[in-house]
Amino acid sequence: MLTGKTALITGGSSGIGLATAQRMVEYGAKVAITGQNMDRLLEAASALGTGVIAIQADVSVQADMQRVRHQIEQVFGGLNILFANAGLAYGTPLATTDEAMIDRLLGVNVKGVYFTLQALAPVMPKGSSIILNTSWLNQIGAPGRSLLSASKAAVRSFARTLSAELLDQQIRVNAVSPGSVITPLHRQPGQTEEQFADYVARTGRQVPIGRMAEADEIAEAVCFLASDHSRYMLGAEMVVDGGRAEL
Ligand SMILES: NC(=O)c1ccc[n+]([C@@H]2O[C@H](COP(=O)([O-])OP(=O)(O)OC[C@H]3O[C@@H](n4cnc5c(N)ncnc54)[C@H](OP(=O)(O)O)[C@@H]3O)[C@@H](O)[C@H]2O)c1
Structure with missing residues (x-):
């Protein structure tokens, strides 16, 4: 499905990014x-496996992403698929959130996606595909989640606006919107395996389909958006959330 294509996945060392790299x-x-x-x-x-390239870079640092672009140009020559996936998640209750917490969350989740596309879009030829990782939370009003939801709503918006901006280059931008996915993002410091399993079971009961997602279930959707099979999709959001935001 992706034979001969070159792909960059930010945050590809864990969770959804790693599962997508595998696929x-x-x-x-x-x-x-x-x-x-x-x-x-x-x-x-x-x-x-052999041939996979690892590049250390912080998405929230513009210079880091420019360096990534140079490395991609050197190694691949150009880029056909970009999955802007790196992201953070933590609560920001109105009463206790300080400026550093705001800057970090928005710096990675919003600025990071912007810097990623700003750096890499110029080396992507016509027909390339960019996928942004938003979240089911982008349209949900959950207490303590204001900045996380706002950051993911911004990412959803980027799929529309940057699609329009990159239309002349014939680069498609779409978003994938995962529900609750079993990844290290949900692990708390000091949590035992038993406590984590309990959290996964409890959270799963809140999802209409009855369980949390496996990272690979999101990866499959990302690969579809990356491939020419989705060639008529532009500025869209593919929701893969077990019905969490829809039912
Ligand atoms: N898991 C869910 O339930 C869920 C639901 C909806 C959306 N999402 C979204 O899916 C994406 C991936 O989440 P995940 O669940 O797979 O989390 P994860 O397992 O914690 O993986 C996050 C990845 O992002 C990287 N990362 C974090 N901050 C970074 C930065 N500043 N610069 C570069 N890389 C950075 C991490 O590596 P380092 O720490 O080494 O940098 C790691 O590779 C996120 O955007 C998240 O918001 C997740």
């Missing part, structure tokens, strides 16, 4: 992944 390799793409933690990146790259 894209299987579907024949040449893949590069980014993340901040070098040990985790190298471990992920070696698990993914």
